[in-house]
Amino acid sequence: MFALTEEQQLMVSSAKEFIEAELKPRIPELEANQFPADLIDKLHELGFMNMMLPEEYGGLGERMTTHMAIVEEFAKVNLTMAIVANQNMVGELLLDFATEEQKKLFFPKYSEDGNWAGFGFTEPTAGSDAGGIQTTAVKDGDDWIINGQKTFISYINICSAFLVSAKTNETDEGGISLFLVEKDLPGVEVGSIFHKLGMHGSETGELFFKDVRVPSIYMIGTENWGLPLVLKVLDEARLAIAMCGVGMAQGALDIAKAFVKEREQFGRKIKSFQGIKWYIAEMETKISAARALVYDVANDYDNGRLITVGTAKAKLFSAQMCMEVTDMAIQLCGGYGLVDDFGLERYFRDAKILSITEGTSEIMKVLIAQDALR
Amino acid sequence: MKRIVVCYKWVLDEAYIRLNADMTLDTNQVDHKISDYDRNAIEAGVQAAKALEGTTMGLTFGTAEAKQSLKAALSRGLDESCWVNAEEASQADGAATASALAGAISRIEDVSLVICAEGASDTFARQTAPRIGALLDLPVVTSVCAMELLGNTLLATRKLKDSTETLEVELPCVVAVLPEVNAAPIPGLKAVLAAGKKPVTELTPEDIEADLSPRAKVEQVRGYVMDRKNVVLKEGSAQEKVTELLAHLRKEGVL
Numbered sequence: 231m232f233a234l235t236e237e238q239q240l241m242v243s244s245a246k247e248f249i250e251a252e253l254k255p256r257i258p259e260l261e262a263n264q265f266p267a268d269l270i271d272k273l274h275e276l277g278f279m280n281m282m283l284p285e286e287y288g289g290l291g292e293r294m295t296t297h298m299a300i301v302e303e304f305a306k307v308n309l310t311m312a313i314v315a316n317q318n319m320v321g322e323l324l325l326d327f328a329t330e331e332q333k334k335l336f337f338p339k340y341s342e343d344g345n346w347a348g349f350g351f352t353e354p355t356a357g358s359d360a361g362g363i364q365t366t367a368v369k370d371g372d373d374w375i376i377n378g379q380k381t382f383i384s385y386i387n388i389c390s391a392f393l394v395s396a397k398t399n400e401t402d403e404g405g406i407s408l409f410l411v412e413k414d415l416p417g418v419e420v421g422s423i424f425h426k427l428g429m430h431g432s433e434t435g436e437l438f439f440k441d442v443r444v445p446s447i448y449m450i451g452t453e454n455w456g457l458p459l460v461l462k463v464l465d466e467a468r469l470a471i472a473m474c475g476v477g478m479a480q481g482a483l484d485i486a487k488a489f490v491k492e493r494e495q496f497g498r499k500i501k502s503f504q505g506i507k508w509y510i511a512e513m514e515t516k517i518s519a520a521r522a523l524v525y526d527v528a529n530d531y532d533n534g535r536l537i538t539v540g541t542a543k544a545k546l547f548s549a550q551m552c553m554e555v556t557d558m559a560i561q562l563c564g565g566y567g568l569v570d571d572f573g574l575e576r577y578f579r580d581a582k583i584l585s586i587t588e589g590t591s592e593i594m595k596v597l598i599a600q601d602a603l604r
Numbered sequence: 605m606k607r608i609v610v611c612y613k614w615v616l617d618e619a620y621i622r623l624n625a626d627m628t629l630d631t632n633q634v635d636h637k638i639s640d641y642d643r644n645a646i647e648a649g650v651q652a653a654k655a656l657e658g659t660t661m662g663l664t665f666g667t668a669e670a671k672q673s674l675k676a677a678l679s680r681g682l683d684e685s686c687w688v689n690a691e692e693a694s695q696a697d698g699a700a701t702a703s704a705l706a707g708a709i710s711r712i713e714d715v716s717l718v719i720c721a722e723g724a725s726d727t728f729a730r731q732t733a734p735r736i737g738a739l740l741d742l743p744v745v746t747s748v749c750a751m752e753l754l755g756n757t758l759l760a761t762r763k764l765k766d767s768t769e770t771l772e773v774e775l776p777c778v779v780a781v782l783p784e785v786n787a788a789p790i791p792g793l794k795a796v797l798a799a800g801k802k803p804v805t806e807l808t809p810e811d812i813e814a815d816l817s818p819r820a821k822v823e824q825v826r827g828y829v830m831d832r833k834n835v836v837l838k839e840g841s842a843q844e845k846v847t848e849l850l851a852h853l854r855k856e857g858v859l
Contacts, residue, residue, distance in 0.1 A: 240676055240796045243637070247790045277793030290793055 232525035238296050244276065245303045245316075253307055260310050260431030261576065265387050270314065270344060278316040279344025283325060287337040294466075294531040298473045298524055305477025306484070309580040310431040312474050314385060319470075320347040320393045320410075323463040327451045335447060336410065343390055347410060349467075350392030350437060351460060352382045358593050360395065361457055365439065367396035367407060367449075374398075374409060374449060376442040379421075384587070386420055387433035389413065394439070399454050408456035410448045417442035428579035465538050467588045468545045469527055475548030475584045476521045479555035482577040483513045486559035489566065509562055513555045520548040539601040546594040549584035556581045606658030606716040610649035610682065611705050611736070612642035614666050614673035615726040623827040636669060638676055641721035641781075643788035648751065648781050649719045650681040655753040656716060659683045665704040666693045671806075678799035679791040686712070686805040692816040698731030700816045705732065706739035707812030717758070718778040722747060733780035743773050746780040 234242065256266045273279055282297055283289025297317050304312035321340050324333060339346045356362040365378025376396055383392065391412040398407040411418060421436030451459045487510065490501040500506050527540035556578040560567030567574045585591040617637045622630040638646075646662065653660045662677040662685040664670050670693070674685045688704045696704070709715055718740075720733040730746070737744030749768070750761040753775075762769040763782055809816055835852060837845045853859045 236672060236675060237796060237800065239635075240679055240791070240799070241793055243676070244679075244791045244793060244796060251790065275792065276790060281793060290797065292793075 232295065232522075232529055234295070234299055238293075238299060241292075241296055242299045242303060245278070245300045248273070248276065248278075249303060249307050253304070253311060257308055260308060261570075263430050263433070265310070265431045265433070267388060269311070270388065273315055274344045280318055280321050280340055281316050283321055283337070283340070287321075287325065287333065288341040294469070294528040295525060298469070298528045301470050301473040302477040302480070302521070305474040306481035308431075309474055309478060309583075310429050312477060313432070313470065314345050314388065317470065318345055318347065319463050319467045320349065322466055323393065323459060324450065326462070327459050332447060332450065339390070345385065345388050347391040347393055348383065348385045348389035350380045350383050350394040350411065353379060354381050357382075358590055360460060361406060363395055363397060363406065365394065365396045367398050367409060367444075369398075370443070372446050374444045374446065376409060376411065376417075376439045376444060378439050380437040380439075381421075382424075382434060383437050384429075384434050385432050386413075386423065386435055386437070392437065393450065394437075395456055395460060404454040404457060406456045407453050408450045408459055409444050410450060411439065411442060411444055415442055415444070427582055428576070429583050430576075461538075464588055465541045466531070468541045468594075469524065469531070469537065471584055471588050472520070472527075472541065472544035472548040473524045475545075475552035475581070476517060476524055478577050478581055478584075479513070479517045479520070479548075479552045482556045482559035482574060483510075483517060485572075485574050485577075486510075486513070486562040486567075489563045493563075506562065509558050513558055516551045516555055520544070520551045523547060539598060542589075542594040542597040545584075545589070546591050546598065549581075549591055552581040552584055605714060606653075606656045607712060607714045608649045608652045608656065608658055608660045608717045608719065609663050609709055609712060609715055610642075610646050610660060610677075611663050611718065611720045611732060612645060612673070612677055613639045613724045613726070614664060614670040615639045615724060618725065623829070627826045627829075629825055629827060636672060638673060638680075639721060639725040641723060641725055641783055643680065644783045644785055645719050645721040645781050646677060646680045646682060647786045647788045648779075649717075651786065652717055652719065652751070652753055653683070658714075658716060661686055661712065663705060663708055664688070665690065665696070665701055665708075667691055674804050675796070675799040678802045678804075679796045680788070681791075681795065682802070684803040684805070686807065688807045688809070688812065690809045690816060692809065692818075695818050695821065696816065697818040697820040698729050698735055699820075700814075700818045702732055702735030702739060703814040704809075704812065704816055706736045707814035708807055709736065709740060711807075711812060716756075716775045717753075718742070718776070720778070720780045722780045722782050730780070733778050737778040740778070743777040744780070745771055745773055745777065748779050748781045749784045751779065751781070751785060 252269055259266050277290060281290045281292040284291045300316050301312050304315045324336055351360055353363050367374040367376045391410050394409050394411045395406050397405055399405040417440045419438040421438050423433045423435035426434060490506050493500045523544045527537050527544050530540055531537050560574055560578055563574055566572045614636050616631055617635045620634040624630050649660045660682045662682040664673055665688040670687055674687060678685050688708050723730045733746060734744050745760045747762045748760045749763040752759040756775050758773045760771050837848050
């Protein structure tokens with residue numbers, strides 16, 4: 231089993247202190263769809279934001295395993311914050327693929343705003359099929375003119391820019407390029423914000439682009455070859471989602487365990503019933519297995535190995551596991567589990583997104599099977 | 605340069621202690637932490653060092669396990685750390701603990717202020733600061749809820765049962781602080797990474813003059829679960845039931 235170093239454990243302890251003192255009291259705000267942006271500022275001050283970026287770009291040069299350990303602590307309490315609390319995946323992509331000139335331009339923005347940019351890939355007709363987009367970018371002198379529509383864009387309320395995929399060539403094999411598009415540019419409009427099952431506090435909705443003029447320096451990576459970059463950064467984002475599943479399942483289990491230890495029926499604590507014990511044993515085992523898988527992949531990442539298939543396995547398993555465990559947790563708590571004030575039903579609602587966001591479970595299976603049957 | 609010594613204890617994290625069926629404690633897989641109240645003591649030390657333009661040293665008396673505490677303490681803003689490494693710490697009482705800490709403090713130069721928490725989050729015996737003061741022949745102020753340093757003078761406010769008391773004490777002295785003395789900040793990650801580069805001194809019992817033999821020995825530690833009284837108020841009108849409920853609550857000291 232992967233073990234955290236003393237320094238990593240101390241970082242996790244700091245995260246726990248922050249969660250207890252700062253995050254837990256603000257969960258009602260998140261559930262009311264009000265994102266507590268001041269918490270991100272505080273996390274930035276404490277050094278959590280973009281901790282994997284090198285020090286020269288405002289990070290700490292930390293490892294994926296540290297990132298995962300901190301994600302788990304946040305996810306035990308709240309999914310919406312867990313996803314944005316300490317690493318921005320667009321920043322990771324810039325680190326790998328931006329030119330030095332672009333890094334000098336964009337990383338100072340991250341120094342001011344830890345979640346400066348979010349993903350802007352999905353379209354009404356292009357979800358899992360990331361290459362099937364309709365948004366276009368046409369060269370005009372030194373600029374690009376972007377037209378099109380994106381949907382299911384997360385964290386519209388807290389991101390100042392989005393990494394947008396757009397068709398730049400209809401005929402080439404690649405044909406898709408990536409652009410950083412700032413939200414306040416002329417022609418960018420925020421459309422509908424969706425009411426959704428879970429992940430409250432993150433505004434998810436539509437972005438429209440009408441003749442949006444973007445300078446060439448805002449194109450990231452090689453023209454027409456943006457799609458492989460998207461897939462690469464999605465590996466890292468998917469691993470974080472897998473760890474969110476571990477954290478949420480653990481959070482739900484902790485609530486259920488506290489309940490069954492106190493709840494009395496038929497004259498005794500319900501934890502003494504064998505049927506209850508079996509639930510707990512199954513939940514504990516599934517969570518441990520998912521956590522071990524996530525750390526195994528994170529450790530591979532820290533050692534420079536490819537993680538595409540490992541991440542797909544971790545996300546597939548963790549998303550299924552989290553759905554099962556949160557379901558069982560509610561079952562153990564009976565009617566209390568359904569009451570929002572009890573604090574458990576939110577885990578069940580939030581769990582569902584894990585098998586959809588950053589690549590569906592079906593796409594994960596495709597990746598895993600492709601590798602297995604080569 | 606003036607030095608502020610902050611004494612702290614590396615304790616079991618009570619959140620993870622479980623009870624066995626016979627009510628003994630299961631401490632397997634329980635992590636340690638700096639005693640919650642000592643976080644405020646450390647922050648009081650950091651603030652005092654700013655006021656005195658001095659430096660801070662964390663001091664702990666513990667077994668080999670306490671080595672893990674050094675970086676944790678240093679990440680909270682201390683400049684250096686000192687650890688009295690002794691197996692005797694596992695059975696130490698208040699007298700042995702204070703003797704070890706006082707023995708270490710007497711080796712440290714230019715100590716202007718010794719800060720302890722009012723009590724530790726595991727035993728809350730409230731003995732450490734008074735005993736250190738007695739052993740070092742220094743004035744002691746306990747139950748400090750606010751403190752200010754004016755030159756070589758400490759202005760300390762003590763929280764009493766239903767009043768406060770403000771004292772003026774010349775340095776050097778020993779203070780025991782309450783959690784309300786400050787809001788202990790969350791350590792930033794840069795401070796965590798920097799902690800490993802700060803100086804650490806390890807002492808053994810042979811390095812200090814101290815009597816580490818406990819006079820009070822812990823025979824057993826057992827969990828305590830309060831049984832429910834299962835009182836059901838069935839008889840009478842709603843008003844009578846409420847009146848009876850209030851009487852019960854007053855009797856139990858809740859109201």
